[in-house]
Amino acid sequence: MHVLRLVSTGTTSGFRHLLVVTCLAGLANAALLGMINQAAERAALASPFDGEALLIYICLFGFFFLADRASLREANQLVQHRLEALRLRVVGKLRRVDLRTLENLGQGEIFATVAQEINHLSQSLPLLVSAAQSLFLLAFCLLYIATLSLIAFLVVTGFTALGLALFWLRRRKLDHELMRVHGQEAEMLDTLAHFTKGFQEIRLNGDKNDALFRRFTQVVDDLQNRVVGVGGKWVVLLQFGNAFLYALVGAVIFILPLFFQGYTDVIYKITAAAIFCVGPVTAITAAAPLYTKADMGLGHVARLEQRLNLKRGPMPVVTKSRFAGFSTIACRDLGFSYRDEAGETTFTSGPLDLTLTRGETVFVVGGNGSGKSTAMKLLCGLYTPDTGTIEVDGTVIGDSERQDYRELFAAVFADFHLFDRLYGLDDIDPDRVQALITRMELTDKVSFVQGRFSTTILSTGQRKRLAMIVALLQDRDIYLFDEWAADQDAHFRELFYTVLLPELKQRGKTVLAVTHDDRFWHCCDRRLSMDLGVLTAETGGTA
Numbered sequence: 163m164h165v166l167r168l169v170s171t172g173t174t175s176g177f178r179h180l181l182v183v184t185c186l187a188g189l190a191n192a193a194l195l196g197m198i199n200q201a202a203e204r205a206a207l208a209s210p211f212d213g214e215a216l217l218i219y220i221c222l223f224g225f226f227f228l229a230d231r232a233s234l235r236e237a238n239q240l241v242q243h244r245l246e247a248l249r250l251r252v253v254g255k256l257r258r259v260d261l262r263t264l265e266n267l268g269q270g271e272i273f274a275t276v277a278q279e280i281n282h283l284s285q286s287l288p289l290l291v292s293a294a295q296s297l298f299l300l301a302f303c304l305l306y307i308a309t310l311s312l313i314a315f316l317v318v319t320g321f322t323a324l325g326l327a328l329f330w331l332r333r334r335k336l337d338h339e340l341m342r343v344h345g346q347e348a349e350m351l352d353t354l355a356h357f358t359k360g361f362q363e364i365r366l367n368g369d370k371n372d373a374l375f376r377r378f379t380q381v382v383d384d385l386q387n388r389v390v391g392v393g394g395k396w397v398v399l400l401q402f403g404n405a406f407l408y409a410l411v412g413a414v415i416f417i418l419p420l421f422f423q424g425y426t427d428v429i430y431k432i433t434a435a436a437i438f439c440v441g442p443v444t445a446i447t448a449a450a451p452l453y454t455k456a457d458m459g460l461g462h463v464a465r466l467e468q469r470l471n472l473k474r475g476p477m478p479v480v481t482k483s484r485f486a487g488f489s490t491i492a493c494r495d496l497g498f499s500y501r502d503e504a505g506e507t508t509f510t511s512g513p514l515d516l517t518l519t520r521g522e523t524v525f526v527v528g529g530n531g532s533g534k535s536t537a538m539k540l541l542c543g544l545y546t547p548d549t550g551t552i553e554v555d556g557t558v559i560g561d562s563e564r565q566d567y568r569e570l571f572a573a574v575f576a577d578f579h580l581f582d583r584l585y586g587l588d589d590i591d592p593d594r595v596q597a598l599i600t601r602m603e604l605t606d607k608v609s610f611v612q613g614r615f616s617t618t619i620l621s622t623g624q625r626k627r628l629a630m631i632v633a634l635l636q637d638r639d640i641y642l643f644d645e646w647a648a649d650q651d652a653h654f655r656e657l658f659y660t661v662l663l664p665e666l667k668q669r670g671k672t673v674l675a676v677t678h679d680d681r682f683w684h685c686c687d688r689r690l691s692m693d694l695g696v697l698t699a700e701t702g703g704t705a
């Protein structure tokens with residue numbers, strides 16, 4: 163049903179057009195078969211050559227050829243168009259979800275669904291149009307049989323419907339297997355990602371490399387076994403379809419004549435028509451695996467969409483945050499928990515009670531795993547709090563305010579991503595960018611040309627400096643830095659604490675910086691200590 167929904171939703175004119183040309187192609191095909199039948203009958207009766215019939219045959223063939231081509235082209239166009247819309251819709255939802263939803267989904271699942279499944283669909287769906295044509299052809303063949311003998315029509319239709327229904331029921335049993343194939347494909351993609359993301363580690367350690375490869379081999383083996391198993395079940399199903407067809411033709415030829423008087427007059431015509439049914443029914447059954455896979459693929463996309471629908475915020479605002487120029491942000495009893503798949507809490511951040519004032523520089527310190535990064539993501543609205551509130555100048559941040567609130571922040575997280583372009587800063591003055599590149603001493607490494615950085619392949623410290631440039635260009639009210647200085651040399655560490663942070667303060671920016679650099683702990687207005695997800699102490703600084 164997902165396939166039908168995909169092609170029939172959206173603008174209906176494309177679907178109607180496809181339906182008309184496919185129907186015409188099927189009609190022309192049926193007419194051709196009818197003519198062949200008649201010609202065979204005439205030849206059997208040794209009738210003279212019929213030039214007019216030949217001309218009609220050629221015209222019909224020409225018509226069929228054009229309609230068939232139009233139908234395949236239309237189907238391809240329609241399907242690609244709908245798939246593009248689907249891809250955009252899913253990614254459109256993806257970019258609006260809660261960070262936690264995205265973390266729970268996992269990259270393998272997203273890639274297996276959005277990239278792999280939709281790519282499969284883009285290749286397999288247009289091929290299904292031949293099966294759709296066969297459906298029309300089958301309907302016309304049956305109608306033709308009806309004009310010859312009503313009883314034969316009922317028998318053939320009954321047989322065909324029974325065969326297709328049995329086929330369909332048995333096919334549905336494969337759905338569960340196909341679901342597991344999808345899950346294993348996602349697992350395979352996740353394991354594959356370890357080879358690229360962990361390449362350095364596996365090249366340094368042969369045992370690790372071998373063990374990962376063994377794991378990958380096992381995952382691929384399991385996947386292959388399941389795919390082979392599913393393929394075997396398809397073969398049995400297709401054989402069942404073929405056997406059923408020959409049983410049908412046998413019944414028409416051998417059994418029906420025994421019961422009906424006069425039937426034998428038209429027996430060869432009905433037999434020929436029943437044999438014509440073999441082609442379309444075979445085409446339909448052969449397309450069934452393709453259809454099933456396509457329907458499953460669209461089912462996965464639909465399920466992914468459902469999960470994305472659950473925690474979707476409003477569209478990102480492109481204008482300035484309505485909270486820009488805030489005076490205070492107050493967090494009261496703010497709490498958030500990570501939960502595993504079973505719903506068990508694995509770590510709780512908070513309850514946090516904290517007030518941030520415009521223009522202050524606040525350091526957050528604490529041991530590894532004490533919850534500093536989690537608290538940052540909670541504070542800037544990336545995680546939706548389970549309990550408590552965030553208030554900006556007395557306005558409580560609810561779901562409808564959250565995106566506007568997020569727009570107050572520019573951040574360089576510990577797990578930051580560096581984009582090659584300054585997305586969202588289209589009108590930026592290139593000289594400003596170049597000036598910051600010079601300031602961050604990256605001129606011999608990176609340049610800003612035609613709206614993009616010449617490279618992002620840099621050392622970790624250099625990448626963080628480039629990320630800092632991007633954050634500074636964003637010119638937001640609040641800056642979050644999660645251990646920015648950790649990867650910098652002594653010179654840039656000094657520059658960060660004693661020049662960049664004071665400059666931001668001077669410009670009225672609020673800074674929240676996670677740091678382990680106790681040598682610079684005095685360079686702040688306040689220092690918050692964290693342990694086990696809660697604030698344990700607050701100390702004054704000298705900034």
Ligand SMILES: Nc1ncnc2c1ncn2[C@@H]1O[C@H](COP(=O)(O)OP(=O)(O)OP(=O)(O)O)[C@@H](O)[C@H]1O
Pocket residue numbers: 265500501508509528529530531532533534535536537576
């Ligand atoms: N995405 C996540 N999903 C589930 N649990 C997480 C996630 N990120 C962090 N945690 C858990 O939350 C706890 C706090 O992690 P967090 O990264 O906030 O600590 P941190 O104080 O920033 O540590 P560090 O100083 O090592 O960076 C850890 O126990 C970690 O296992």
